[in-house]
Amino acid sequence: QSSQWGYDTDNGPDHWHKLYPIAKGKNQSPIEINSKDVHYDPSLLPWFVGYDPVGARTIANNGRTCKVVFDDTFDRSVLRSGPLTGIYRLRQLHFHWGSSNDHGSEHIVDGVKYAGELHLVHWNPKYSNYAEALRKYDGVTILGIFLQVGKTPKPEMKRILEEINNIKTKGKEAPFSNFDPSILFPKSWDYWTYHGSFTTPPCEECVTWILLREPIVISPDQVNFSWTLVSLLSWFSPSLKSTSGYFQVQMHLY
Numbered sequence: 001q002s003s004q005w006g007y008d009t010d011n012g013p014d015h016w017h018k019l020y021p022i023a024k025g026k027n028q029s030p031i032e033i034n035s036k037d038v039h040y041d042p043s044l045l046p047w048f049v050g051y052d053p054v055g056a057r058t059i060a061n062n063g064r065t066c067k068v069v070f071d072d073t074f075d076r077s078v079l080r081s082g083p084l085t086g087i088y089r090l091r092q093l094h095f096h097w098g099s100s101n102d103h104g105s106e107h108i109v110d111g112v113k114y115a116g117e118l119h120l121v122h123w124n125p126k127y128s129n130y131a132e133a134l135r136k137y138d139g140v141t142i143l144g145i146f147l148q149v150g151k152t153p154k155p156e157m158k159r160i161l162e163e164i165n166n167i168k169t170k171g172k173e174a175p176f177s178n179f180d181p182s183i184l185f186p187k188s189w190d191y192w193t194y195h196g197s198f199t200t201p202p203c204e205e206c207v208t209w210i211l212l213r214e215p216i217v218i219s220p221d222q223v224n225f226s227w228t229l230v231s232l233l234s235w236f237s238p239s240l241k242s243t244s245g246y247f248q249v250q251m252h253l254y
């Protein structure tokens with residue numbers, strides 16, 4: 001087990017539990033979603049966001065992903081309602097890509113691996129800080145949006161993909177301002193929700209997942225932008241750590 005966790009055979013998901021025991025927990029993400037096992041919950045509310053574009057701060061390559069960081073020092077950009085109680089502050093967004101278009105997403109839907117998955121990470125400000133929220137069942141909510149490769153480019157992705165060119169090496173960071181991530185959202189806000197974990201170590205089980213059923217579609221050349229980033233990062237296609245164990249995945253239809 002090399003010192004740093006990753007996605008290779010000697011430090012991948014099956015090794016993580018040695019340093020991060022929670023990785024062997026009962027509520028680990030990602031999971032496979034089988035539509036036939038999903039419980040439709042008519043009492044689930046729609047979710048809403050209020051994002052302040054002026055809250056965007058930086059875009060960084062941390063050697064595993066490209067992440068955009070936001071000012072979360074007050075209730076500036078928040079997600080609320082849906083399966084949640086109260087509001088959750090947007091902290092960062094990041095992507096998961098594969099080394100080819102036939103895989104890359106972390107969650108799998110009816111056997112389908114999407115080319116990528118966008119995660120918007122939010123934390124519950126009823127706790128005094130993010131680090132404390134990670135230790136709570138209702139500490140974090142992650143909005144997950146699947147990325148599908150199609151003919152038409154998604155113009156709203158342009159800013160992020162152009163910026164990726166300036167952070168091609170691990171550890172690089174660049175200013176990133178005036179960006180409201182809700183412009184990336186698909187038309188339908190129908191979602192699946194379940195309680196799980198971060199998909200990377202320490203894999204805390206503090207996450208209420210809100211996964212959108214409708215993917216966003218980007219073009220092949222937009223994906224190969226991510227390829228430039230991917231080719232510089234030890235990329236991955238994570239193995240699903242969780243068994244098909246029983247979990248409450250509910251669905252809201254608008």
Ligand SMILES: NS(=O)(=O)N=C1NCCCN1
Pocket residue numbers: 119121142197198199200201
């Ligand atoms: N892929 S994930 O579940 O969002 N995992 C994360 N781990 C560290 C903090 C941000 N997110």
Ligand SMILES: [Zn+2]
Pocket residue numbers: 094095096119199
């Ligand atoms: Zn993620």
